[in-house]
Amino acid sequence: MMRVLGLLLAALLLAGARAPVLVPDVSQREIEIIYSFTGAELLLFGAILYPDGARPAEGDDAAEIVVVVKGPTQSVLMREKAKVAGIWVNAESMRYRSAPSFYAIASSRPIDEIVDERTRAIYELGLDSLQLSPVSTAASEVQQRFVQGLVDLRRRTGLFVEAPGAVEITDGVLYRARVAIPARVPVGRFTAETFLIRDGRVLAAAVREIDIRKSGFERFVASAAQNASILYGIAAVTLSVLFGWAAGAIWRRF
Amino acid sequence: MDLYLPIANLSVNALVIVALGLGVGLLSGMFGVGGGFLTTPLLIFYGIPPTVAAASAASQVTGASVSGVFAHVRRKGVDFHIGGVMVAGGVIGAGAGAWLFEILRANGLIDTVIAVLYVLLLGSIGGLMLKESVDARRVHKGARPPARRRRHHPLVAALPLRWRFYRSGLYISPLAPLLLGFATGVLTMLLGVGGGFILVPAMLYLLGMSTQVVVGTSLFQILFVTGAATMVHAVTTKAVDIVLAVLLLLGSVAGAQIGARLAQKLRPDQLRMVLAALVLLVAIRMALGLGWRPGEIYSVEPA
Numbered sequence: 001m002m003r004v005l006g007l008l009l010a011a012l013l014l015a016g017a018r019a020p021v022l023v024p025d026v027s028q029r030e031i032e033i034i035y036s037f038t039g040a041e042l043l044l045f046g047a048i049l050y051p052d053g054a055r056p057a058e059g060d061d062a063a064e065i066v067v068v069v070k071g072p073t074q075s076v077l078m079r080e081k082a083k084v085a086g087i088w089v090n091a092e093s094m095r096y097r098s099a100p101s102f103y104a105i106a107s108s109r110p111i112d113e114i115v116d117e118r119t120r121a122i123y124e125l126g127l128d129s130l131q132l133s134p135v136s137t138a139a140s141e142v143q144q145r146f147v148q149g150l151v152d153l154r155r156r157t158g159l160f161v162e163a164p165g166a167v168e169i170t171d172g173v174l175y176r177a178r179v180a181i182p183a184r185v186p187v188g189r190f191t192a193e194t195f196l197i198r199d200g201r202v203l204a205a206a207v208r209e210i211d212i213r214k215s216g217f218e219r220f221v222a223s224a225a226q227n228a229s230i231l232y233g234i235a236a237v238t239l240s241v242l243f244g245w246a247a248g249a250i251w252r253r254f
Numbered sequence: 255m256d257l258y259l260p261i262a263n264l265s266v267n268a269l270v271i272v273a274l275g276l277g278v279g280l281l282s283g284m285f286g287v288g289g290g291f292l293t294t295p296l297l298i299f300y301g302i303p304p305t306v307a308a309a310s311a312a313s314q315v316t317g318a319s320v321s322g323v324f325a326h327v328r329r330k331g332v333d334f335h336i337g338g339v340m341v342a343g344g345v346i347g348a349g350a351g352a353w354l355f356e357i358l359r360a361n362g363l364i365d366t367v368i369a370v371l372y373v374l375l376l377g378s379i380g381g382l383m384l385k386e387s388v389d390a391r392r393v394h395k396g397a398r399p400p401a402r403r404r405r406h407h408p409l410v411a412a413l414p415l416r417w418r419f420y421r422s423g424l425y426i427s428p429l430a431p432l433l434l435g436f437a438t439g440v441l442t443m444l445l446g447v448g449g450g451f452i453l454v455p456a457m458l459y460l461l462g463m464s465t466q467v468v469v470g471t472s473l474f475q476i477l478f479v480t481g482a483a484t485m486v487h488a489v490t491t492k493a494v495d496i497v498l499a500v501l502l503l504l505g506s507v508a509g510a511q512i513g514a515r516l517a518q519k520l521r522p523d524q525l526r527m528v529l530a531a532l533v534l535l536v537a538i539r540m541a542l543g544l545g546w547r548p549g550e551i552y553s554v555e556p557a
Contacts, residue, residue: 035497037258038265077557079362087370087544090362095557149552183258183265218260225261225492233488236496237481240316240503247507248321 032215071102072188097133106166158182261495275505283513290447308446309487326470340435344479347439380533448476
């Protein structure tokens with residue numbers, strides 16, 4: 001808190017420009033996945049610095065804050081099941097070149113009340129405005145159906161989150177929001193983007209990066225499975241044989 | 255007690271997995287089957303990705319069969335000669351299974367094929383076992399036993415190149431056990447099962463092996479083929495989760511020992527009937543699952 005206040009003071013003294021400035025931060029720059037990892041909670045907070053130390057008057061059209069946490073984008077193949085000859089099988093599929101593996105948006109008011117559709121599309125604000133880059137020539141209603149399927153699926157697994165009203169703004173200057181990172185999250189570089197929006201226009205934006213990675217034993221296992229797969233396989237087989245043999249040997253003593 | 259699985263990329267309750275292993279181990283000890291046919295579907299039901307489930311369940315079958323193999327070797331209940339031929343077939347089968355797995359996965363058909371195979375295999379084996387145990391009960395009650403079966407299937411007798419397998423009391427072509435091994439190798443790779451529930455009846459009724467060596471030899475084959483399947487998965491799909499495997503093993507090796515003790519206190523024909531019912535139940539559940547509207551219409555995979 002002291003740091004934020006210090007920054008605030010420094011910026012107030014230096015302030016000369018007209019547009020407000022964002023000073024964002026996140027509670028963790030690194031999230032390490034270890035054996036007990038069951039997800040994490042990120043606190044995104046910061047201050048809005050107005051020129052000349054001015055503060056929006058009460059009742060005035062207040063500035064809104066939107067916070068977006070994005071996971072690394074992936075190229076994914078999505079399949080749709082359909083009933084063929086009485087059983088459900090994968091039928092149609094759609095490929096996306098840039099589907100975010102994680103996407104959480106928190107805002108101080110519902111996002112569609114803050115900005116119009118065009119701005120939402122430009123800044124990828126909201127689950128209906130993601131730029132997924134589909135590789136397909138299918139009809140638009142088919143595309144629409146697949147996008148809805150993807151969003152719905154990821155929303156239920158906690159990988160896509162929309163939290164309108166989750167950003168608290170104190171005195172029009174300080175803001176904070178909590179975003180839950182589920183355990184199923186992929187590893188990689190995440191970004192936390194903060195947008196300051198007033199009258200439907202984005203006044204300021206700032207980005208912080210968060211690294212999520214496996215650490216310690218989990219990192220060792222994952223990299224061994226990937227890079228030394230033969231040794232890893234031998235280890236797995238040896239372990240199973242040892243376990244089975246030991247259990248038999250111990251049991252026969254009773 | 256939550257534990258993060260480094261390959262499956264999710265966190266599970268470790269006690270649930272150990273308990274699952276214990277339950278499956280108990281059954282495998284009681285009935286002399288590996289229990290893979292239960293582990294894989296249960297893991298998928300718990301939310302483990304299907305590939306990781308199939309790859310990691312095989313190692314549990316390895317662990318469950320080890321102590322059985324040792325016990326049967328001490329009792330001279332393993333025919334290493336025919337077992338060796340079957341292992342060779344099984345290893346080739348695991349390789350072919352990996353190739354098939356990759357093709358089916360690329361076409362998005364792997365889940366359906368796994369489910370259909372389960373329904374067909376478990377349904378037919380369960381039905382046969384139920385029929386047989388009902389017959390056996392009738393014999394038990396003093397009815398006339400059915401006519402004695404012929405030694406081995408005419409198709410087996412028709413194969414060229416005959417070898418003598420002394421312990422099994424057979425003079426047949428090595429191609430028959432090789433093909434049998436091959437088939438179970440493919441199944442192990444696709445389904446994560448050991449294949450004991452197919453091997454034992456096939457060895458008895460198709461090959462006509464002597465009953466003293468059937469169970470031991472099938473366990474011997476399962477031990478090596480599940481080991482090979484784990485290796486192939488580790489190298490190709492890279493989906494073997496060693497943490498998941500250890501959790502399953504912890505439960506299942508203990509369960510197998512308890513199950514083996516329990517089995518001695520029960521009548522074999524009753525055991526077979528219970529196993530038949532269990533196998534049929536899994537088959538019916540999977541068949542219904544194919545026809546019901548699935549909970550998730552969409553699935554996402556990396557491309």
